[in-house]
Amino acid sequence: KKFATELKFCEEVLNELKKPKYQGINAPFLIPVDPVALGIPEYFKIVKSPMDLSTITDNLNSGHYTNSKDFEADIRLMFKNCYKFNPPSTAVNVMGQELEAIFNSEWQR
Numbered sequence: 001k002k003f004a005t006e007l008k009f010c011e012e013v014l015n016e017l018k019k020p021k022y023q024g025i026n027a028p029f030l031i032p033v034d035p036v037a038l039g040i041p042e043y044f045k046i047v048k049s050p051m052d053l054s055t056i057t058d059n060l061n062s063g064h065y066t067n068s069k070d071f072e073a074d075i076r077l078m079f080k081n082c083y084k085f086n087p088p089s090t091a092v093n094v095m096g097q098e099l100e101a102i103f104n105s106e107w108q109r
């Protein structure tokens, strides 16, 4: 896709994931994980490259992404981090799976 159109599509998908209608599942992903606030001091030992939707938004707006593949890589990194730290069937792990399913269906649009 043409560069500008490509990034416009990224912005649309990103905005969808952040919508209030998904607040039950996007909450852990809207802002950077705060290990102190969450009482998980081991977080940065387990997750070497933190990523979240606000950081991805800043990256998109600052021209950090040169194509949609780089944008997609950070989205996927965010979910991988979630599954690495939050064991299967925990609330946050399930929220990650649900939000990832929404991303996947939007991304194929």
Ligand SMILES: Cc1ccc(Nc2c(-c3ccc(O)cc3)nc3c(C)cccn23)cc1
Binding pocket: 027, 028, 029, 033, 038, 039, 040, 047, 081, 082, 083, 085, 086, 092
């Ligand atoms: C004791 C404990 C256990 C699990 C969590 N996970 C967690 C995460 C999280 C998100 C992404 C991620 O890569 C890692 C963690 N976000 C939260 C929130 C917003 C509320 C409650 C728990 N949360 C917090 C504390």
